[in-house]
Amino acid sequence: MSRHGSTFACALVVSGAALLSGVGGALAQAEPSNPPAVTALLDAGSAGLGSSAPAADAPRLASIDNFRDVAGTGAGYAAGWTHVNKGVFYRANAIVPNEADMATLAGLKLSTVYDLRTDDEVAQKQDVLPSGVTYKRIPILSGNINAMLGKIKSPDDARKMMQDMNRSFATGDVEKAKFRELLTDLATTDGGQVFHCTAGKDRTGWASAVLLSIAGVSNQTIMDDYLLTNEYAKDSIAKNTEGLKRAFGDAYVNFLPLVTVEQSFLQAGLDQVATTYGSMDKYLTEGLGLSPATIGKLKAKLVG
Structure with missing residues (x-):
């Protein structure tokens, strides 16, 4: 691997990567980028929900293409007999908005942004936030x-690398401590909050999956939401695919899974939770060390 290629791939992996949606033809085992269930989420709002007086959907931001509401679209994801509250938690990729998107972000009246990126990632692209956030x-x-x-x-x-990364979210000491900190802050901070990494897919995707699990959203909807990254960030995906081609030539196909989401990635982490703790509830209490009070505060924000 050339020095340039190594640097480029490292940036993609460490950052949570860019995102791919149309690589099925290039990779023999790649999953469809837009499964029917995912298409349904995009076309009809949140699956299994009525359409009575839904809150406004999170705006689509051209310069922050993976910005979205954790609650989904329409009336919010179904959670038992209720739905997930919108406008509470947002997820995103790096927050470097153009002028129009900055104005839109300011209109959301956000209170706090949590940046899950490493020092190197932040040095490459620092967040630019509305005043007062x-x-x-x-x-x-x-x-x-x-x-x-x-x-x-x-x-x-x-x-396998991506699957192992998601497993580390369940069992890694560093990862568990950081996710505990994030979830505690989300529970105890008022106002609309955003968490993000560089591409908004791996670290951000795991945090979102955990929150939706706390809310009582179905496993299928959690997975479908995870896969929506491939649709939301398809422009970034195309750009970074070209970057891989320039860096690695024909060998670029070996690295494509690093810059997309596939079902097996998140599933590896969820399976690790089941193996190590027995349930997501025990992951929260035994793995992350969250108190019942903190979990209760999160649930109240999500579905209260």
Whole structure:
């Protein structure tokens, strides 16, 4: 691997990567980028919900293409007999808005932004926030990325790397401490809050999946929401795919799974939760060390 190629791939992986939606033809085992269930979420709002007087959907932001409401669209994701509240928690990629998107963000009256990126990621692209928004860093990542990249010789190697990353969200000491900090802050801070990494897919995707689980959203909807990254960020995906081609030539296909989301990535983390703790509830209390009171505050914000 050339120095340029290594630097480019490292930036993609450490940042949570860019996002791909149309790589099924290039990778023999790649999953469809837009499964029917995902299309239904996009076309009809949140699955299984009525349409009576829904709150406004999160705005689509051209310069922050993976910005969205954790609650979904329409009336909010179904959670038992209720639905997830909109306008409470947002997820995103790096927040570097153009002028129009800055005005839109300001209109949301956000209170706090949590940046889950590493020092190197932040140095490459610092957040630019509306006036009055509190900024807090909670960097989530461990391990030697360059060493892991050196082991990638095929798309399946890259997939395993992404699966292992999600497993670390369930069992890694560093990761657990940081997710505990994030969830505690989300529970105890007032106002609309945003959490993000660089691409808004891995660290951000895990945090969103945990929140939706606390809310009581179905496993299928949680997975469908995770896969929506491939649709929301398809422009970034295309741009970064070209970057991989320039960096690696024909070998770029080996690295494509690093810059997308596939069902097996999140599922690996969820399966690890089941194996290690037995349930998501025990992951929250035993793995992350969250108190019942903190979990209760999160649930009240999500579905109260």
